[in-house]
């Protein structure tokens with residue numbers, strides 16, 4: 001391993017053009033990866049295309065942006081001092097506070113000195129003769145590294161929709177996933193929001209309060225559960241902190257989705273109608289993502305799922321006064337939870353406002369954008385500003401933007417042309433020493449992301465430490481192990497209702513993208529155990545090479 005450059009040497013990159021590890025991205029994954037590897041004595045360089053840390057929380061500054069996992073849980077667990085000292089203000093902290101937390105972590109652990117901001121990684125090419133990666137950045141510099149870690153995020157590649165006439169629109173166009181840094185004031189404006197996923201569901205109630213008129217263009221109605229957001233009291237924070245070690249253990253080992261909550265002990269059809277309704281009511285009143293944890297079969301049994309979906313549809317009908325609008329807002333083409341469930345504050349009630357109109361663009365698709373209007377179903381809806389809440393090229397989009405070349409010059413995009421293929425979501429055969437944090441094939445977006453990020457970072461750091469201790473230079477997923485894992489991920493997904501929705505989990509929101517269920521749905525606890533077992537068996541399913549001679553590590 002090369003000598004880690006000291007922090008003070010960071011202003012002299014020419015002397016440190018070779019790193020042990022290049023990390024791409026300074027969001028929550030990249031920050032912790034840097035901290036962890038540096039603590040093990042590795043030299044690390046992080047490249048971040050944004051102007052500062054925070055990843056998704058740096059870009060997603062749209063009105064109402066919040067996390068949908070409670071902040072006491074959507075936070076790092078690796079430092080007890082950090083989790084004991086940081087005060088979250090609300091149950092679901094708003095984006096500026098989450099960004100402030102990311103900045104606090106960067107400062108607290110002195111991470112900035114090893115991060116190059118405003119710098120995109122354009123290309124990474126594996127040099128088979130030197131067993132290292134040549135990494136080229138947007139400022140035309142090149143460095144070499146033994147390992148590359150892609151901490152590029154799952155929802156970081158905002159997708160502009162391909163709608164005729166969009167470029168000719170005369171007003172301002174905003175994308176929720178790439179929002180300006182300065183506050184936007186919609187007062188007195190006629191605003192159009194295209195899309196009704198989580199980003200729209202969070203921003204619509206806020207924009208409606210400001211705008212003279214808001215028109216929401218909906219292609220697919222979504223299930224949404226009230227957040228019941230509120231300020232956290234000092235007592236609530238303290239009660240949580242007292243139990244932190246158990247909460248974190250449960251989230252890592254027992255919860256399927258990395259969130260601490262009561263686990264259901266029965267299926268929805270085992271309860272009578274009244275009992276079921278009162279359980280749904282209790283979770284509805286409590287609010288949040290754990291609504292889907294009322295019963296243990298909502299994700300696998302359509303009849304059970306229908307009971308939850310019917311409950312939410314009835315709530316929408318109760319809330320929205322105009323029956324036609326209520327009907328349009330009731331999702332009816334996918335099981336509840338098979339698309340990422342949304343968490344809202346007054347989303348459905350917003351459609352009772354006189355200044356809000358819902359336009360059904362499934363029956364009457366958008367034909368084109370005119371300089372001052374959106375034309376759908378032959379009607380022109382005049383708008384002064386457009387908000388595109390049209391989502392992301394999820395899970396693979398940011399990786400695909402980098403020209404990654406592995407063995408024999410094969411690009412990762414070529415290899416993944418029919419869908420992403422990984423072993424454990426961590427590595428892809430033919431791309432040695434290239435790790436992906438929360439990559440496709442791991443629980444990632446089906447979980448509390450920070451739980452999954454920490455698990456991957458710890459596993460990767462242990463792995464490269466083990467390689468160093470054993471005098472090994474190259475680690476690579478075996479093709480056979482990868483094939484088996486891809487088949488397993490697919491098989492588990494198809495035991496559930498998830499593939500029944502045209503979701504971004506499936507790549508279905510991107511025209512032409514292969515439709516494969518990308519995350520691993522076996523649960524974070526099960527997945528963690530699999531990863532730990534692989535490591536305990538001497539990194540079973542990986543081929544390792546010492547400095548010169550190839551060798552398959554026997555299971556220890």
Ligand code: N01
Pocket residue numbers: 066067068069155161162163176177194195196197198199200202219220340361366389390391392445504509
């Ligand atoms: O994106 P989405 P998002 N014409 O893909 C519509 C996370 N997140 O940014 O469903 C018209 O869910 C599209 O319609 P359809 C969270 O994991 C988290 O809202 O394809 N409409 C859909 O309605 C979430 O799941 C938080 O028919 C078009 C919408 O745009 C993920 O990010 C907050 C269209 C896109 O919805 C993505 O959420 C926000 C077109 N050409 C986001 N193209 C937290 O709370 C797309 N649509 C942490």
